[in-house]
Amino acid sequence: MQPAERSRVPRIDPYGFERPEDFDDAAYEKFFSRYLVTLTRRAIKWSRLLQGGGVPRSRTVKRYVRKGVPLEHRARVWMALSGAQAQMDQNPGYYHRLLQGERNPRLEDAIRTDLNRTFPDNVKFRKTTDPCLQKTLYNVLLAYGHHNQGVGYCQGMNFIAGYLILITNNEEESFWLLDALVGRILPDYYSPAMLGLKTDQEVLGELVRAKLPAVGALMERLGVLWTLVVSRWFICLFVDILPVETVLRIWDCLFNEGSKIIFRVALTLIKQHQELILEATSVPDICDKFKQITKGSFVMECHTFMQKIFSEPGSLSMATVAKLRESCRARLLAQG
Template sequence: MEKKNKATDRTLTPDGSAQDRVNSVDPFGFQRSKHFDYEAYEELMSEYLVVLTRRSIKWSKLLKGKSKVQRNVKIKRYVRKGIPNEHRALIWMATSGAQDQLEKNPGHYQSLLGAQHDPKLVETICTDLNRTFPDNVQFQKTANPCLQKALYNVLLAYGHHNPAVGYCQGMNFIAGYLLIITKDEEKSFWLMDALLGRILPDYYSPAMLGLKMDQEVLGELVKVKIPGVWQTMTDQNVMWTLVVSRWFICLFIDVLPVETVLRIWDCLFYEGSKILFRVALTLMHHNQALIQEAQSLPDICQNFKQITNGPFVDQCHTFMQNIFIEPGSLSMATLTKLRVTCRSRFVAEEES
């Protein structure tokens, strides 16, 4: 049941401004559910706003109006502590290499939009446009501007830029999130290129080998780091793809709260795919007792759904501190080694 604070009909937003409750829309344009707990949110934001204000001052001092940022230890530390929304597009572009690609390829995005379009690609993208964030006011046809047109352009351009991938479901949500933050088609396009081309290769290719492989890698990590959870999954004969594929393919969109997803993406653009493993391992490690209670497949599915809700994931700042502590050490070298093992297993299975 929704709690209401009768003393006020306004709620705080991450930029510190107030917002009418009757709008029931969060700062990113998402409509709140009718069960939204405003009281708990105001309590959470009153603490988080102190963090955001402190981070904003530090970032402004660091950037000093600069439009370019070099990757270094200090920037990495700052990214882990959170990027203020006003600097997100700049930092994502710089740390992911997207800005370099944009500058090296002037006019490339517009040339893709102006080229002859593949009718099949157009049809597939158009089918998903209305399914993309129907609960976000910025994607509704009555919005001005309506982000659906920008979303169509970004997906179409990317489909022609990377024909090996083209378009597949899940990409619309990623492009949509990028547009919400950057408010810029070309930047969103190059950030898509960084994510799908370099950070998460083969996640969205027709065979989705990268995605399948990383789900197996996660299973291997759970076996070592959270053996009780691994044993439960094994006992119930549940494949990892059943419970975590959405986490990976949508990069936690619609799985975790918006502010938490954006904090995850801050680190994802800087540190790469190992962040997805850190988040997944933290969710399971923190909730291992609940997962291990499962006595059946439906129990496991329900418990995995449950662990992505509640105060632990709502408190994004604390949650992000936890992802660098709870799973323990996790190097790219370890991931690379496990990926090689899992890939060879896939190849052997296909050949047999």
């Protein structure tokens, strides 16, 4: 591709991330020219919906969210649907009191260690940028560590908080959204024992065995633990794994419909690439295939991808997920 053609796609995306050297400009341009039409149409509908002030939970809102929340409304919609806005309104000044509380050197050191590792490819998080979002990130994670001492700080939370900051441009809102995710939507993912995370990886294994038995059988035959191939999907909620816009579309639904969305995304990725995965003949081979399935046009074309997550995996209710969690959790506890 000629340099003149390449320059039509900016080297830095709207969120501050540098596009990689091997970024497929032509495929992205083709996708985005179509997606822009969808975005414009959705923005008009959302503006009408939000004229009333609030964001009520309704079938209409659920449908709208699944089709994507425009960037200019995303923070407001996430805050409303997740319950974060209600928490913030009920606790005025709480966030700032947390930052002024008693110092915890261990917590501070753990957070500082990860600051430079958080989005080195994002210009907004570089120390040379003014203002640098590293300070904001530090504050949000520190406040959360004081707020939820059972969790404190856990690797992975830095990526999630970083995305929240990029979308809200607001420290306090990012804190309350992080609380919604870590405290309510993701059950026990970030506690020291990470029992909720381990449970959900096992739940995915059960769902794959039921819905995609050939893949389930291959994983069993090769003795591959699910944690080996999908732990980062769950811990980072697909941040740094799928394209930014696709992650944000997933989070739109996550804040509204809860953690079953993670299973829908995982099952869709596996089902779509089932043939590729089934070619694997060893553990390293499987790990490599699971990295491959998170790249390419299928995941870049976020609008089509989101339609697929609600059709491909078939029926998946929270009741089914809750039942599987119960049995998987009991099995893990029995294993010690």
